Amino acid sequence: MISGIDAYNPGFLANLNNIENRLAKENNEVSSGIRVNEPSDDPGAIASILDTQSQIDQVTQVQKNLNLANVTAQTADGAIQNAGSLLDQLVSIAAQGASGTTNAATESALALQVKNIQQELVSVANTSINGQYIFGGDRPGVAPYTLDTNAPAGVVPAPTELSLSGNLQSGGPSYSQNVSVTDSLGQSHTLTLTLAPTPPNTWAYQITIPASQIALVAATSYTTAGSATLTVADATGIAAGQTVSGTGIPAGTTVASISGNQITLSNNASATGIAPLAFGTPAADPTLASGTLTFNADGTLSASTSNPVAINISNLADGAENMTVNWSLFDASGNGLITQLAQPSSLTAQTSGASNTAILRDASGNSIVPGILASQIFDSQDGVAGSGVFSQVHALWQALQSGDHSFIQTAALNLKSAVTQVNEAGTNYGDLENWISQANQDASRRQTDLQTNLGTLRDADIPTVATQLTMDETALNAAISAHATLSNKTLFDYIG
């Protein structure tokens, strides 16, 4: 250990090391522009930095979502304006047809124009972006309407989708049976039926839904004066004894009999009438499916039909949510109901397609359900059969085809309410675009505030750091220079 030459050498080196560490950190800050590059740079600021960065990322994504929603809203707005223009053309056609100056050929030509415009209106209702129908609500993958001049309103709405969930269970030793329920979209749903009978035993099952949930509107053809027969698209759920009402149907008429999709009424139609017809509530709950389930000695279960049992459900009332499906079991000899399933004795079914529930959020967390359904634009909004846009247009087409001027005048008059309905839908999208615009402005402000905050928390104060860097470089050079000027000579250098 040398003493006397430089007694403070270790301390000098330690100090140099400290200055060099500071310089390295300051160089890093200046080159990266960031003050906090690793946790130890400012542990107290990490939570704020990461939280702010996280918020920035969230707001950025919200802006992207809003922009996407804006594209949809603008497209929808344009489509509705287009629908309005088409309806204006129809009003003009209707006025021409109702003027009383047209002959059969002209009316036929006008009917053809109406049919073409209705086809365009269906296209408007089915407007899509990247395969997603913008008026499809919660089912954007399904076209809201299909053109069908035989249908009551000239179009067929997207069938109601049914999904079922829940288990039927009983206590004790049990057997399980999966029953597949296929809805009107062809999608399969599996129900688990769990029973505890003593095998071997055969049970009859019956699956019903409450009559109140059956659609009231099902007829597809219009009545003919003097005839008691008409054809419906799907007779499921329609039972003898149900009341039937509609144009040309005498009051008090009921369903006399059903053969396939052909229905015989209790009275002849008094006049030619325009569909749709209205069916009253069935007297009994319609049976959707029935058959037998046999519990075999080996513990297996077999069904009289296919296994699992497939049930087709259609004709559901629009918007019928949380529908109840009842399961009943009968004994093998058919002596009536001998048991009902233990709790729960029903399954919950849910329809979708007639809903629009998806929400859109802004950067502050506020939400809105953007857009409306095609049915809100084009279907009856007051529950009165035949008052929707498509119904009015179809009625005009039928009136022009029939050549009955009173019908044409009625149709022309009714068309005005269709124009009003579409215009109101356009207002909805105007409001939505305003909301999105406001939300975008709010998000931009937040983005700016957050970026500023992040800069304050994380970014280096370049002028200050650069000044400190220069000072430390000077200090380092000064220390080295000062040390270099210290004499390295000892008395030995002067001996001899």
Add this chain to the structure above:
Amino acid sequence: MSSLFAALNTVASSMDVLQQAMGVVQNNVANASTPGYATQSLNIEARLFNPGSNLWGGIASAGLNDSRNVSAEEAVWNQNELLGTATQSATSLSALQSIFNVTGTSGIPGALSTLSAALSAWSSNPNDGPSRQQVLNAAQGLAQAFNTTSSTVGQLSTQTDQELQSTVTQINALSSQIAQINAGIRQGDQNDPGLQAQLYNDLEQLSNLTSITAQTESDGTLTVTMAGQTPLVAGTTITNLAVQFAPSSDATNPDAPPDAHIITATGQDVTSTVSNGQIAALLHFRNVTLPSLTGDGAQQGSLNQLAQSIADQVNTLLTSGQTSSGAAGVPLFTYNSGSPTSIARSLALNPAITGSQLAAVDPGPPAVANGVADQLTQLFSTQVSGLGNMTFTDFYSSLTAAIGNQESNASATQQTQNQLLSQAQSARSQLEGVSLNDQAALLLQFQQNYEAASQMISVINTTTQYLMTVMEQL
């Protein structure tokens, strides 16, 4: 005449002593830079002088004087122990903190943001195939971020094990060297400054590795103990240390990584007595810091806690939902639930899930077509009770900040200790170090004395010859 011969003899013996003194100076100068060397000086004492009794005075050597100052040495050891702790802590924590991203653009926080954004995009377009795939990709990215972080922490643990092994090997090697020096001291080399320099150099190196105390025994040997409790060297006997890895006695997490223990050759576990030095910092890092992240027998570890919380919260929401076709939701993440301390490592995207199985629908009532997707988006800014009422990001921030704080403190302590050690070394150097100026002055002094003595011999010689000539003429 006889007195002249006596004077000649006295001067000659004095010159002999001066030669020894100059030899000591020469040795000091030669060892000026030798680590552990303390300045030696020759004790010179005057001999009795009474010509009437035929005592002619002069000088005699009274042995070497060692400038070694044990208090100064102990002060250096104390500061060196603390420096060893701080330096190793700073090194280990610096490596650890580099694993944790603080910009929010990569690593776990980046992956969290990516998943949050993907869920938000999916929420705004729940039936969009590419949006669903983005969610799956982002979930996989988050799982990989946890896997990578956990794996890197594991590699640091393995590296720390190796460093512990290396440190223990160094301690054993230094103990062995000290025992050999003790053997030399017993053979009569107690005052050999070279041996002493080796001894104190070894002790200083040892003090950087662990806390030591040294006691000089009656035979001149040094007994060295670790933390005042575990004898490392007693005479020529050494106690070798070893590193052992044993599972924690707490069986909460039986499959957790084992703790590191320091065991003596007799099997005694002295881990708890290790308080300072490099080995103490390594033990703390290995048994306390790393387990706080990846778990041990008694705790799950914050990384595993965070990974499990994210997976559970996301899975719970998804399985409560339905797909647009009415199917029940399936979990997005999987992990090894049987091993709470390896969840971050085993976290993975559910291999069975496909985009169409992502359940966006909240069945309600009321049903919301993107309800679950929206709740998942909100989840990332929600305080989670299982994480101390913190959001996922805040919890990550807290564990990262804790590491950053430790590193920052260790670095600051390291700087302070560097200063304190250099002060202690300077103080010791003032007491023990070789001052070349002093040695040069001594050399000149001894040289002048030697020249004077030789001149004295010359004068006595001339006088004696003169007397001899006079006597011949008589």
